[in-house]
Structures are given as C-alpha cells and as structure tokens.
Amino acid sequence: MRIAILDDDSNLLELACTILNAAGHTCHPFLSGKEMLHQLRRESYDMLILDWQVPDLSGTEVLHWVREKLPAALPVLFMTSRSGEDDIIAGLAAGADDYMIKPIRRGELVARVQALLRRAYPSQSTPEIIQFGIYKFEARAGRASVNDVPVEMTQKEFDLALLLFNNLGRPLSRAYILEAVWSRDIEIPSRTMDTHISRVRSKLTLRPENGYRLAPVYSYGYRLEQVSAE
Incomplete structure (x- = not known):
C-alpha cells in the first residue's frame, strides 16, 4: 500500500x-x-x-x-x-x-x-475468487472470466484488471498503477501502461452495456467506473 x-x-x-x-x-x-x-x-x-x-x-x-x-x-x-x-x-x-x-x-x-x-x-484481503457482476477473478491462479467464459490474459493484464476492480470508482494516478503492477520498474516505456489499459478494456469488454467504463482521467491516470447498463 x-x-x-x-x-x-x-x-x-x-x-x-x-x-x-x-x-x-x-x-x-x-x-x-x-x-x-x-x-x-x-x-x-x-x-x-x-x-x-x-x-x-x-x-x-x-x-x-x-x-x-x-x-x-x-x-x-x-x-x-x-x-x-x-x-x-x-x-x-x-x-x-x-x-x-x-x-x-x-x-x-x-x-x-x-x-x-x-x-x-x-x-483487498484477497480471497481465492473475486466476483464483480459478470466478471470473475481467480486471484492465486491469475485467471479471469466474463460470464464464465475464460479470458486469456497475461499476468500483468490480470494484475492491472484486478487493481482497477478493487478500486472501483477511484481515480488511480499513473505512478500508483506503475508501482502496483510493475513494482516500481520505472524503465518501462510510458506507452506500456496505455497499451495494457487498452488490452484490458478490450479483453474484458469493459463497456457501458456490461455495466462498466474504463476511462482516462486527464493529466492524472485512469478510473474504472460502474455505470447503468444501457
């Protein structure tokens, strides 16, 4: 923390x-x-x-x-x-x-x-299985699924997705995400985080129709929000 x-x-x-x-x-x-x-x-x-x-x-x-x-x-x-x-x-x-x-x-x-x-x-006292609506995360195995359909993710993508869901509605700064997911490896290119965010959004179909929106916070970082399904 x-x-x-x-x-x-x-x-x-x-x-x-x-x-x-x-x-x-x-x-x-x-x-x-x-x-x-x-x-x-x-x-x-x-x-x-x-x-x-x-x-x-x-x-x-x-x-x-x-x-x-x-x-x-x-x-x-x-x-x-x-x-x-x-x-x-x-x-x-x-x-x-x-x-x-x-x-x-x-x-x-x-x-x-x-x-x-x-x-x-x-x-964040992470149980084995964490569920957010249609999204399920198996913490120790590093597996994610949407509507019980497995989603193929790298470990970093999984860690990033779980971090966002565990902080639902809370804006997270880029430095915070970097520290939490990449363990302060400040050598990673600046676009790496944006690429991973984009992949997580796409692989988990984080769209309003599924009840969630993953949005950038200008000059700060990112926030995963729960929204009314349209």
Whole structure:
C-alpha cells in the first residue's frame, strides 16, 4: 500500500518510513504540508499519516482539504505529541480515523496502520475468487472470466484488471498503477501502461452495456467506473 506521511521532524519521518517499508508498504515522506497538498492533487495514496503541528500548513488544514476533495474512505491517522483528551477529540472531529501519540512505537504504528487499511479496503484481503457482476477473478491462479467464459490474459493484464476492480470508482494516478503492477520498474516505456489499459478494456469488454467504463482521467491516470447498463 502507498502511504503518504507528513512530519516536519526528518528523523521521525525517516524512522516511520523505515518501519512502514519493512512492513511491506511504500512510504512517501513529506516535511511540508504545502508540499504534501501539491502532491495529493497529482497522486493517489492508500492512506495518509499526518503530524498535527507542521509550521507551513498544519495537519488539520491538510485534513480539511482531504475530506473535502478526496474519497471519503481514504484512511487518515493523526500523529501528535498532544495527548490531552480535548486535542484527541478535536483531531477525530476534524476527520481523522485514528490517532497515535508520539513518540511512535514500531508495533503500535504497524498495528494501527494495518487495522485502518483492513477497514478501508476489505476487498483487498484477497480471497481465492473475486466476483464483480459478470466478471470473475481467480486471484492465486491469475485467471479471469466474463460470464464464465475464460479470458486469456497475461499476468500483468490480470494484475492491472484486478487493481482497477478493487478500486472501483477511484481515480488511480499513473505512478500508483506503475508501482502496483510493475513494482516500481520505472524503465518501462510510458506507452506500456496505455497499451495494457487498452488490452484490458478490450479483453474484458469493459463497456457501458456490461455495466462498466474504463476511462482516462486527464493529466492524472485512469478510473474504472460502474455505470447503468444501457
């Protein structure tokens, strides 16, 4: 999972990223609230961790923007050195899903992050068979079918299709897709992703008459939407 973390303490930021990377996540650190906000307009993340007090733009200000502009399900963990009950209530009232009092402890950070991710993305604790209407995915075997008719797909096409369905309705940035499907292999040509998107759309007949539309999001990435069958 891609996790963006905001804190103006570079040592704490490095420690938190080391812990989260070791737990299998990809950590994107930000020392400035304005820098994080700039990136949130261009990138997608699975979770945010926000320090309460950052000089240029506080965690609460970032959070207000996030709750106004980004999907409601995006989990947010507040990290704060303020342990008063009023502070904690204020953080949760501002829209945080959970809070953690500094100094951070490795086990607690991982546990809180995993709990929030499980709650936000239940479909990504991948069962053997995942079904979306007429579309069926056998996760471990890497097989897909439409109306029980097998569809021949490469592993990358399968991974891309499953990523899109697991994030139905959510715009995914090109960097997010690249990281999730190609494991940060930044050497791939830029057209490779577009070619794979086109193949997935064609092979799975992702058209409105089948209830889905796979559309580009201008200057950002792609989104798979559920639509009324025409």
